[in-house]
Amino acid sequence: MSLKTVMMKEFSDNVVSKRFIILFSFLTLISIVSAFASRYYTGTYGLTFSQLITLTGASIIPLISKIGPLIGIMLGFDSISKEIEKGSIILLLSCPIYRDTILNGKILGGVLTITLAISTSITASTGVIMAVIGIMPTIDEAIRLIIYLIASVIYISMYMAISVYTSIATKNTSMSLLISIIVWLTFTQLIYSASSAISALIPEILSETRLKVLTAIRMLTPDQHYYNFSMNILNEKMALEPFGIFLRGAAPGRSLTIIESLAISWPNLAIITSILTAFIAASYIKFLREEVRC
Numbered sequence: 001m002s003l004k005t006v007m008m009k010e011f012s013d014n015v016v017s018k019r020f021i022i023l024f025s026f027l028t029l030i031s032i033v034s035a036f037a038s039r040y041y042t043g044t045y046g047l048t049f050s051q052l053i054t055l056t057g058a059s060i061i062p063l064i065s066k067i068g069p070l071i072g073i074m075l076g077f078d079s080i081s082k083e084i085e086k087g088s089i090i091l092l093l094s095c096p097i098y099r100d101t102i103l104n105g106k107i108l109g110g111v112l113t114i115t116l117a118i119s120t121s122i123t124a125s126t127g128v129i130m131a132v133i134g135i136m137p138t139i140d141e142a143i144r145l146i147i148y149l150i151a152s153v154i155y156i157s158m159y160m161a162i163s164v165y166t167s168i169a170t171k172n173t174s175m176s177l178l179i180s181i182i183v184w185l186t187f188t189q190l191i192y193s194a195s196s197a198i199s200a201l202i203p204e205i206l207s208e209t210r211l212k213v214l215t216a217i218r219m220l221t222p223d224q225h226y227y228n229f230s231m232n233i234l235n236e237k238m239a240l241e242p243f244g245i246f247l248r249g250a251a252p253g254r255s256l257t258i259i260e261s262l263a264i265s266w267p268n269l270a271i272i273t274s275i276l277t278a279f280i281a282a283s284y285i286k287f288l289r290e291e292v293r294c
Contacts, residue, residue: 006097006105007112014113019074024117027067031060031121035128049137050144052129054235060125061230064118064152065223066188069159071117073180075110076163078173080287099288107164107280114156115149122149140236143258147233155226155272159184161279168286187221215245222275225268232265233258242267 014020053060080103122145129135137145163180170176195217202210218224228240236255242265256264 003101003105003108006102007108010106010109011112014075014109015116020071020113020117023067023071023074024120027063027071027117028121028124030063030067031125032128034060034063035125036132049129049135050141050235050237052133052135053125054231054238060122061227061234064121065155065226065230068114068118068152068156069184069188071114072110072156072159073163073177073184075113076160077167077177077180079106079110079164079167081167081171081173081176084171100284103164103284103287107161107283110160110164111153111157114160115153118152118156119149122152140258141234144233144236144261147258147262148230151226151229151233151269151272154269154276155222158222158272158276158279161276161283165279165283165286168283168290187223191221191223192218215243218245219243222272225271229265229268229272232256232261232268236261239264 126137126145130137159180162183163176166176166179167173170179195214198217199210199214202213204210224245228242228245231238231240236257238261239256
């Protein structure tokens with residue numbers, strides 16, 4: 001059994017599963033509805049394409065940053081534990097196939113599924129904006145969208161890698177799902193709430209210190225790094241500090257080139273990629289050394 005066979009089987013199983021269809025349909029529907037809602041902003045403020053998808057209620061960044069991780073978790077939380085609980089892992093390992101091939105196939109199949117979901121969502125949202133509102137993205141904006149797509153796949157794959165590791169470590173589907181959801185809630189909700197609560201304890205007279213504490217805590221979550229990268233790469237007029245939550249001083253009205261935007265925000269993507277790599281490596285070590293019993 002080859003890597004391609006395992007990967008394509010995992011991909012085909014993913015795209016026909018009910019939970020993926022529900023999450024995928026929900027994400028795409030919300031993206032389309034948000035794109036329709038952007039008509040209000042163009043009529044009121046006369047915004048450009050990049051401003052529509054970053055600065056208004058039609059922004060695709062919050063949608064993907066909140067719903068996207070659930071797709072990653074859904075793809076990984078039972079990737080190995082399900083095989084162990086069903087007893088199929090013994091049959092699979094009895095075939096002439098290496099353990100790393102199994103894990104590679106499952107991860108790559110998941111990445112393909114994530115790419116399908118995010119590219120469809122972004123394409124649907126962009127298509128509605130073009131068809132209904134009549135705003136076409138420029139070549140520069142189209143390239144930025146492609147870079148954003150790649151970054152989004154990496155971000156969601158990070159959550160998939162975390163859930164794959166919990167699936168291997170716990171060997172229990174329910175426990176794996178619970179841990180993965182707790183991690184997601186911690187990164188997307190708890191850390192933000194904690195940052196606001198802790199910074200509020202600092203006297204208002206020390207406002208600069210309060211902002212530094214707020215920023216330092218929020219930068220502990222990959223969600224904030226994803227937000228910073230996305231805003232910088234999608235909107236050529238944005239210049240968020242890579243390790244801050246405020247705009248970097250730039251010439252008013254000046255548009256940054258793609259290279260300049262990447263130069264500012266690459267540390268954010270590097271951190272997300274590092275977390276992804278770390279959990280994939282941990283999954284390999286755990287799975288290759290684990291004694292599998294059903």
